[in-house]
Amino acid sequence: MDKSHQRGQADRGMSNDILEKLNSIRALMDFAVPEEKMVEALDLLEIYSEDKIGLDVLHEFYSYLPEGKDDWIREIRLIGRQKGMFLLACITGLTCYIYLVSSEGIEFHGSFEEGIWDKEVLDFFGIENPKDRKGLDGPEKLYPIYEPIGRDAEICPACHAATGEFHELGCPVELCPWCGGQFVYCNCRFDKLELDTLSGEAELIKLEELLSEKGRIPYAPEQRPSFLDTDELQ
Numbered sequence: 672m673d674k675s676h677q678r679g680q681a682d683r684g685m686s687n688d689i690l691e692k693l694n695s696i697r698a699l700m701d702f703a704v705p706e707e708k709m710v711e712a713l714d715l716l717e718i719y720s721e722d723k724i725g726l727d728v729l730h731e732f733y734s735y736l737p738e739g740k741d742d743w744i745r746e747i748r749l750i751g752r753q754k755g756m757f758l759l760a761c762i763t764g765l766t767c768y769i770y771l772v773s774s775e776g777i778e779f780h781g782s783f784e785e786g787i788w789d790k791e792v793l794d795f796f797g798i799e800n801p802k803d804r805k806g807l808d809g810p811e812k813l814y815p816i817y818e819p820i821g822r823d824a825e826i827c828p829a830c831h832a833a834t835g836e837f838h839e840l841g842c843p844v845e846l847c848p849w850c851g852g853q854f855v856y857c858n859c860r861f862d863k864l865e866l867d868t869l870s871g872e873a874e875l876i877k878l879e880e881l882l883s884e885k886g887r888i889p890y891a892p893e894q895r896p897s898f899l900d901t902d903e904l905q
């Protein structure tokens with residue numbers, strides 16, 4: 672069926688992006704990672720080699736070493752996750768840094784010790800300020816290891832919506848409530864808007880209204896592209 676053909680096209684686009692990012696991180700690591708730590712640093716890169724969020728963090732860190740000194744990421748831990756946004760703690764050879772990451776971009780939030788523990792961010796993730804527990808545990812004790820999303824069935828691999836949450840509009844995994852196909856590929860959006868192309872913001876807003884009226888299909892693990900659950904992907 673042509674549905675599988677279209678899905679294949681989307682995947683190729685994604686893996687090209689990821690390959691490019693991997694190569695770029697490896698090149699940056701040559702300048703940043705102390706020689707004796709390179710093997711361990713590369714092991715961590717391998718763990719996140721198919722995970723967009725993990726790669727974004729590694730790329731950001733190795734592009735702008737926050738202290739301007741040689742350093743490397745030993746571990747990435749998950750402080751909080753909400754609606755496709757991730758608050759991550761990167762434990763490095765020297766210290767620990769906080770990053771806020773989503774498919775929209777990445778924000779540096781300072782070191783774990785002196786971090787910009789913004790109240791809005793803390794409330795959004797429903798977490799307490801770790802500074803309020805001063806003298807207690809470090810990030811290694813407080814937060815679990817961040818698992819690569821490709822392997823976490825409860826998270827949409829493209830837009831990172833959790834099970835039961837709506838996809839970001841435009842996510843290739845979202846199913847069309849009218850025809851059951853992939854919403855970004857079927858023609859329903861044009862049929863419903865009675866248009867040939869979609870250009871303006873107003874049309875997108877109208878489309879979102881029509882979608883909500885019909886009832887959008889939230890993310891569920893069954894929607895995952897099947898290649899993510901096999902070991903063949905390389």
Ligand SMILES: [Zn+2]
Pocket residue numbers: 827828829830831832838839842843844845890
């Ligand atoms: Zn999605």
Ligand SMILES: [Zn+2]
Pocket residue numbers: 847848849850851852853854857858859860
């Ligand atoms: Zn459709």
